[in-house]
Amino acid sequence: xxxxxxxxxxxxxxxxxxxxxxxxxxxxxxxxxxxxxxxxxxxxxxxxxxxxxxxxxxxxxxxxxxxxxxxxxxxxxxxxxxxxxxxxxxxxxxxxxxxxxxxxxxxxxxxxxxxxxxxxxxxxxxxx
Numbered sequence: 001x002x003x004x005x006x007x008x009x010x011x012x013x014x015x016x017x018x019x020x021x022x023x024x025x026x027x028x029x030x031x032x033x034x035x036x037x038x039x040x041x042x043x044x045x046x047x048x049x050x051x052x053x054x055x056x057x058x059x060x061x062x063x064x065x066x067x068x069x070x071x072x073x074x075x076x077x078x079x080x081x082x083x084x085x086x087x088x089x090x091x092x093x094x095x096x097x098x099x100x101x102x103x104x105x106x107x108x109x110x111x112x113x114x115x116x117x118x119x120x121x122x123x124x125x126x127x128x
Contacts, residue, residue, distance in 0.1 A: 002032035004123050005097055009116035011073045012086065012125055016097070024079055025113060028101040029061065029070070029092060032126050037063035038056070040092040043085040048089050050078045054112060058103065074112040076105035087114055 008016045018026040027114050034040065042062040052058050052072040059070040065066035084091060091100040107113065117125060 002035060002126065003097070004031070004032065004119045006119040008097070008119065009070065009073070009113055010119070010122035010125075011070045013073075014126075015071060015073045017073050017116060018097075018101075019113060023106070023110070024099045024104045025076065025110075026102050027058075027073060027105060028050060028096055030122070031096050034093050034100075037061065038065040039063055040089045042121060043089045043092060043102065045081045045085065048078050048081060050107050051108075052076065052078075052105070053086050062089075071103065072105075073116055074105065075108035077108070079106050080104040080105050080113065107127050 005085045014030045016028055016030050017046050020026055022093045026121050040061060040063050044060045046058050054072060054075045057069045061068050061070055082101050
C-alpha cells in the first residue's frame, strides 16, 4: 500500500502539495506515482522564476518504464528547485515526500491548495 501522508494535498495526476510555514508550497510526486513509474533515472525541472498556471506542465520525469509529464497542482512562481535530483533522481523513489521534493512555488492563489484532494480522497482515487 502506498504511503499517503495526511498533512498533504493531492491531485488526480499524482502530484502532492505541502504548505510551508513561509507561505510557499512544496511540490513533488506521490509514493504511489513513483511506484507505478519504477526506477527514476532523470528529472527535468523548470528554472527559478518560471511561472505556471494550474495544470500546466512544469517538467518531466523519466523512469526505466516511461517518460511522464509533471503537472502544476496550483498556479504560482517557482522559488526553488531540488538540485539534488540532477545527480540523485532516485530520491524520488526512496523518499518522495522529503528528499525527493521537486519544486517550491509561491502560490498565485493559496486557496487552490485547499481545493486539492485530501489524503482520504486521494486514497479512494488510487483504489479505483
